[in-house]
Amino acid sequence: MSTDTHADDGPGDAADDRRETRGLLERVRASPFLSDLLSNRLAVAGLLVILTVVVVAVYARVTMDLTELTRSRLGTDVPDRAPPGWVGPAAWNQYLFGTDAAARDIYKRCLYGAWLAMKFGTITVGVSTVVGVSLGIVAAYYGDVTDNVVMRTMDVLLAFPPLLLALALVAIFPRELGLWRAVAALTLVYTPRFARVVRGAALKVLEDEYVNATVALGASDPRILARHVLPNTLAPVTVQSTLNFGLAIIDLAALSFLGFGAQAGTPSWGLMLSRGVDNGLLTGRWWLSFFPGLVLAVTVLGFNLLGDGMRDALDPRMREAVD
């Protein structure tokens, strides 16, 4: 069968395929960063967790209806606050994680929560990375007044305990924005961290002689920044983003938990936890808060395992640049 296919494709294509595969493997092997990372079992475990969460998130987004998950099902034949199927009577078997105070399926809501966490986490980390990297590079390259203005502003933002700055900023945005106001607040909280890391890395690159040579050759500012400075800051930025992703998911959930994020009924892990605490803590209905917290913690652990492995795999001198 395989020989037939080869015959159809022609010998040249098959050889190309093989060369490409070998090329990729060789490249992985030749890169100390990637081979270090992939030989770190914990980091690989973290990567697998993240991939699983992504698959679950996409699955939930494609197959589930958000309004259906949000709407209260009280008054239907679904029992509210029913324990997980394997604990309670057989009739409730279909609810793996039980149902909540509005008779909604906690299992399905947990799955959809993965989509919300990944979506809003990506936006938060993505925007703060892009803004932080730009600010850091500009500050390092132009130095002087620009550097001072940018970095002193960042210092002011860094002078607040992170969650408290987020809380104060959340107060500015109107309630109707829901999770978006948590995203906006956290973006402002994370941006200075990226700016600081990138500025440090960029300053190191700018000391190198080849940058002077490029300047002497008449390269334009944007060209130097994009071609020489930016690529050299990518490694610490990637680690910082990965570790920050875990943080972003926790912080988004924390703001929802405190009542400043997702709007009532939304299947976000933080809000589910907060409702679970209100409705189940003193009555012993542990499943209301146990499962949303579990999926949240496992997801964050995945990002921390991967981020930690990436930091270890990086050049040790670069480790100092990332906190």
Add this chain to the structure above:
Amino acid sequence: MASLRFVLKRLLLLVPVLFGVATVVFGILHLAPGDPARIIAGQRASAEQVAQVRRELGLTRPLWVQYLDFIWEAARFDFGRSYSISQGNPVRQVLADRLPVTVELALYGQLAGIFIGIPLGVLSAIKQDTATDHLTRVGALSGISVPIFWSGPLLILLFATFLGVLPTSGRIDSTLFLPTTWTLLGRELPLTGMITVDALLLGRFDAFVSAVRHLLMPALVIGIYATALISRMMRSSMLEVVRQDYMRTARAKGQGAKITVTKHGFRNALIPVVTIIGIQFGTLLGGAVLTETVFGINGMGLTIVRAIGASDYPVVQGTVLTFALLFTLVTLVVDITYGYLDPRIQQ
């Protein structure tokens, strides 16, 4: 001399940062939606009444006058009176009541982190790549991945709801009552507001036991987080130090492994960990906010959450500024300690 100059320089550098912090906090009130005058006057107040309140609050003055006024107030730590959550009381009083509660909580958590985290990190480093090391590292990573607003409720479910051995919330049994002052050598002195300390000062053993029972779970959830952070840093710092030349020299001149690790390794490895303890204090304060909410402890954290919910902006400004000031001061102390431990930094 050099160190005095170092401290003064650090203090001077703080001025613009604190100025910026106050500016951000001022901006919060003026960018926030909702009319403070309307909040105070109430929904049913007439337009004239609201306008009257607005004049009284000084909100009709030009923005730059209000800004300068605010900076002057912030410098004297006077934020006016609470709009709603502690209606009519000066914000300064609210802060004075709540701050010790949060400091006590954060302090116990931090202490647990230092006393458990540092030995764990050293152990992990000495036994690098053994089962002990792997277990400690995975444990520490899990510790920073588990949100406080999950570990807290789980502890309450286990120890309060199911086992019934610890109280679910609050700071002390409601039947116990502590006075606000105590007497030393015939003089009446104010109490600290930190309930475990106060109980001891008053010699009230029953109150002390009750306070400790209430504090156990909240301090534990913060402690787990602090322990995880500190043990991670201690491990990597220790491993870094072990590779240094002076460690090899010490061993080469015939010094035992134990003494080398404790005398040379440990002390040098502590230096970067001191910085981390300072930096993570900010995260710890955030943790205290969540912990207070979970355990119903009426400290700064619960206060700011309530104040934001009720648009009580003077209280929001006061608490945020206090938190930032506290964090900045801890960072300053850490910087100075760092400069003392490693004099090269002072250059």
